[in-house]
Amino acid sequence: MPADTELLRVQASDSDERARLSYSVHSSVDPASMRLFRINPGTGVVYSADRLDYEARTQHILTVMVKDQEFPFNRDLCRILVAVEDINDNVPYFSSSLYDAVAYESSPPGSPVLQVSALDRDNGPNGLLQYSIEAGEMDGGREGTRDPTPIDN
Ligand SMILES: [Ca+2]
Numbered sequence: 671m672p673a674d675t676e677l678l679r680v681q682a683s684d685s686d687e688r689a690r691l692s693y694s695v696h697s698s699v700d701p702a703s704m705r706l707f708r709i710n711p712g713t714g715v716v717y718s719a720d721r722l723d724y725e726a727r728t729q730h731i732l733t734v735m736v737k738d739q740e741f742p743f744n745r746d747l748c749r750i751l752v753a754v755e756d757i758n759d760n761v762p763y764f765s766s767s768l769y770d771a772v773a774y775e776s777s778p779p780g781s782p783v784l785q786v787s788a789l790d791r792d793n794g795p796n797g798l799l800q801y802s803i804e805a806g807e808m809d810g811g812r813e814g815t816r817d818p819t820p821i822d823n
């Protein structure tokens with residue numbers, strides 16, 4: 671989600687006649703959440719102020735304050751809970767860029783040769799991986815299949 675997205679609006683009322691109310695983000699459970707949200711002091715609309723990363727934190731709990739403007743100041747607090755939804759924003763990566771294996775020519779077809787493994791920081795379906803052979807010699811493993819000249823050692 672891009673920064674500056676409108677998330678929700680808090681609303682307070684004050685029975686005093688000339689009350690002008692002002693909203694602010696008072697605190698957050700995780701101090702890092704403070705810089706990720708801002709509130710419009712006049713309207714109470716809460717915006718994201720930076721990109722939210724599900725992999726860093728799946729939810730943010732903020733305390734919002736409303737204050738009137740005349741001495742003696744009165745105030746009230748409320749809590750807002752922002753749940754971050756995961757998107758598929760992380761690419762999978764292999765734990766190694768090169769794997770070496772030795773396969774015996776006597777091993778029957780279907781014998782395991784090696785196991786590759788990759789990781790993906792996303793959660794749930796966004797982090798599920800499927801492996802396939804993208805390129806290489808698929809038809810018998812003989813080097814030079816694009817070249818009709820037989821290679822004989
Ligand atoms: Ca992913």
Ligand SMILES: [Ca+2]
Pocket residue numbers: 724725756757758759760791792793796
């Ligand atoms: Ca993600």
